[in-house]
Structures are given as structure tokens and as C-alpha cells.
Amino acid sequence: MTPRAADRARYDRATAHLDAPVAIVDLEAFDANADDLVRRAGGKPVRVASKSVRCRALLERVLAREGFAGIMSFTLDESLWLARAGFEDVLLAYPSADRTGFGELARDPKLAAAVTVMVDDVAQLDLIDASRAGGTEEVRVCLELDTALSLLGGRIRVGALRSPLREPAQLAELARSVVRRPGFRLVGIMAYEGHVAGVGDAIAGRPLRSRAIRLMQAAARRELAERRAAVVRAVRAVAPDLEFVNGGGTGSVQHTAAEDAVTEIAAGSGLFVPRLFDNYTSFNGRPAALFAQPVVRRPGVGVVTVLGGGYPASGAAGPDRLPVPYLPEGLTYDPQEGPGEVQTPLLGSPADDLRIGDKVWFRHAKAGELCERFESLRLVEGDRITATVPTYRGEGQTFL
Numbered sequence: 001m002t003p004r005a006a007d008r009a010r011y012d013r014a015t016a017h018l019d020a021p022v023a024i025v026d027l028e029a030f031d032a033n034a035d036d037l038v039r040r041a042g043g044k045p046v047r048v049a050s051k052s053v054r055c056r057a058l059l060e061r062v063l064a065r066e067g068f069a070g071i072m073s074f075t076l077d078e079s080l081w082l083a084r085a086g087f088e089d090v091l092l093a094y095p096s097a098d099r100t101g102f103g104e105l106a107r108d109p110k111l112a113a114a115v116t117v118m119v120d121d122v123a124q125l126d127l128i129d130a131s132r133a134g135g136t137e138e139v140r141v142c143l144e145l146d147t148a149l150s151l152l153g154g155r156i157r158v159g160a161l162r163s164p165l166r167e168p169a170q171l172a173e174l175a176r177s178v179v180r181r182p183g184f185r186l187v188g189i190m191a192y193e194g195h196v197a198g199v200g201d202a203i204a205g206r207p208l209r210s211r212a213i214r215l216m217q218a219a220a221r222r223e224l225a226e227r228r229a230a231v232v233r234a235v236r237a238v239a240p241d242l243e244f245v246n247g248g249g250t251g252s253v254q255h256t257a258a259e260d261a262v263t264e265i266a267a268g269s270g271l272f273v274p275r276l277f278d279n280y281t282s283f284n285g286r287p288a289a290l291f292a293q294p295v296v297r298r299p300g301v302g303v304v305t306v307l308g309g310g311y312p313a314s315g316a317a318g319p320d321r322l323p324v325p326y327l328p329e330g331l332t333y334d335p336q337e338g339p340g341e342v343q344t345p346l347l348g349s350p351a352d353d354l355r356i357g358d359k360v361w362f363r364h365a366k367a368g369e370l371c372e373r374f375e376s377l378r379l380v381e382g383d384r385i386t387a388t389v390p391t392y393r394g395e396g397q398t399f400l
Helices: 003-014 027-041 056-063 076-084 099-107 109-114 122-130 168-180 207-238 250-257 349-353 368-372
Strands: 022-026 046-049 068-073 090-092 115-119 139-144 149-151 156-158 184-191 244-247 264-267 289-300 303-307 324-327 343-347 359-363 376-381 384-390
Touching: 003 022, 003 324, 003 359, 003 376, 022 027, 027 046, 027 056, 027 250, 027 264, 027 376, 046 056, 056 068, 056 384, 068 076, 068 264, 076 090, 076 099, 076 109, 076 115, 099 109, 099 115, 099 122, 099 139, 109 115, 109 139, 115 122, 115 184, 122 168, 139 168, 149 207, 168 184, 168 207, 184 207, 207 244, 250 264, 289 343
Parallel strands: 022 376, 046 068, 046 264, 068 090, 090 115, 115 139, 139 184, 184 244, 244 264
Antiparallel strands: 022 289, 149 156, 289 303, 289 359, 303 343, 324 359, 376 384
């Protein structure tokens, strides 16, 4: 029996009493992935990206492990919810226009001490001030650095369109605006190199493209390491008590951790290891989160149809944003239909061994987005479910 076939047998036994659809997290794989992130971070703490987990119980589990410290959140509403739940170090990774949330933050000492907000423009400081509604608590602020690789004098840009702050002087100027402004405290710098951390460099069947990506990423790492160090020096000259410099992501942990200027690493997808993280030379994770759909039809030889399953991920539309049939091995989508909202035909010889009611296990494309589809995750150890925990959705929270 192959390792994947053994996993299928375990998951089927663990969920035999449950009807599909059902989502699971294999805790042995989850914990092994957590250990690998810590190993690659080389002694620097790993801040958990909550958007890649979206389950409080699993956030608590990983933060209880040595080597992890703090959460990187994705909305202000989520940040406040986590802080109210007892998480004491929450870094909001994106600027917010949540006036109600800023008012609550500025009025509550516990929340103000736990949550750090992201800023890359003076106008965001203005919005926060206008939202205080009488609140006088000091707001903790982090500045974001644009990490994109710029080539040919700026005519070519490789990287996400995030912060407008690129050069040391720009960040130092905004830092001065923060430290001069009553009611704010500058505590950190963040720089997410998504074109390195979030782009696989070993694409199956595409050796030339893979080599081009590796060359690009090597150049991007060199350029960013030099520029990030200069930015940190410039900002520390303004704010010597800076608490942290956050960088990286699942695909770049060891590279970013090697920079002296970086004090902590962000990662989250490496805990679940969805399909978008299969194509990396820098690490090999174990798929920990999967979902199953039930076989409901057998239209013909070599074909079964499962209920639903069309769970596309965010980002530029393409085949890599789709979930993939994983267990049993050898099933593929019907190219005329693909994964559908209410039904998904699957082709291949393994279909002939599946019966009505059997489960087909899928891997999703982007880590935490699976939890937007399910109210709970079944935690599997060996061939048993040892706990059922709510996702954000299961707790009634849909932050975006």
C-alpha cells in the first residue's frame, strides 16, 4: 500500500460515521509542518498568519509550541475579536478603514495593548484620529515596506502591489510623522516578499520557467536584503525602540531568517500545506488539511460524480486556483465541467472502484480559505477523530 493509500484508509476509517462533505486536519502532519517552520526559522520566532488558519483552536495549538509567537491578522475586526479572546500580540497585516473598529481600539486599554495596526500613508493616521470617538489610548503602529523587485529603471516590477513606501527615506519620513503625532507609537516594520515566499520555483513539466523563477527570486532576495537593512537603519534612527521587523512567508522562511535586520518571520500556509505549496525547492511539507465530497452518481465506466466541490481560491483565475482530487489517486476533472458548484464529475480508472456514498478526498489551493466553506474541522490522529473544532465561520465570524 502506498503512503497516500494508507492515508486514505486512515481518513476513511476516522470519518466512517460522518457524511460528507467534511473537512479534516491531520494533526500529525500539522505538527510536523509546524516543527519544520521553526527549524527553518533558525531561532527567530514565527508569527502565525491567521488568514492561513482561520480556526482559533489551531491558532492556540500552534502558539503553544516553542518557536511561535504572535498572530498576523487580516482585518481590524478580526484583530479585535482575537484580542478579546485572549491573544495578546496581534499584528494587522493590512491597512484598515474600519472607523468603528478604530474607535473601539482607541477606547479599550486591553485592545490597544494587544493590537498593532498597519500604516503606509499619513492619510491612514488621519482616518484613525478621526475615528477615535473620544478614545485616548495610544495606537500601536507598524510601517509596511514595498518588497517588489524593480528592473530596467522601474519599467518592470515583480511583486504584489502593496505599500507605496519603497526607499529608506520614505519610511523614515513616515516614521517621523508617527512619532511626532500624539496618540501613536511606532513599534514595527513589516515586509512581505510574496514573489519569493508565495511563488513555487519547481513547476512540474516547466523546467525553463522554474529556472527563470529561481533566478528572479535569487535576485529579489539579494536586492531586498540590502534595501531592508537600509530601511531598518533609517527607521531605527527615528524610533530606536522599534520592537520588531517582520518578514518572509512560508516559501522563504530560511532565506528571510538569515537577514540580520529581520527579527521575526511570518508564516501560516506551511501548517496546512495546500496545493499551491507543492512546487518549492526550499521545503517539503505534508498535506494536513483536506476535505471530502460524497460520490452521488456513476454516469458511466471510469466516471463518478461527487456533490459540490467547486471551491476556487482567490488570486488571478487559473487551474492552480482550483482544488485537486487527491484520494484515491488517479482521478482527474472532466475538462468540460471542472469542479462545480453543485456537482463535480471525476474521471479515471479508480472511479470504477467507488460506490455511491464513498468519499473522495480533495486538497484545496489556498490554506485558510477552506475554512470559509466549513463550519468545523475534524482533527484526526491516526485513524480516529479526537476533536471537532469550529472554524471562524463556525463561530459566526466572516471577516471578509
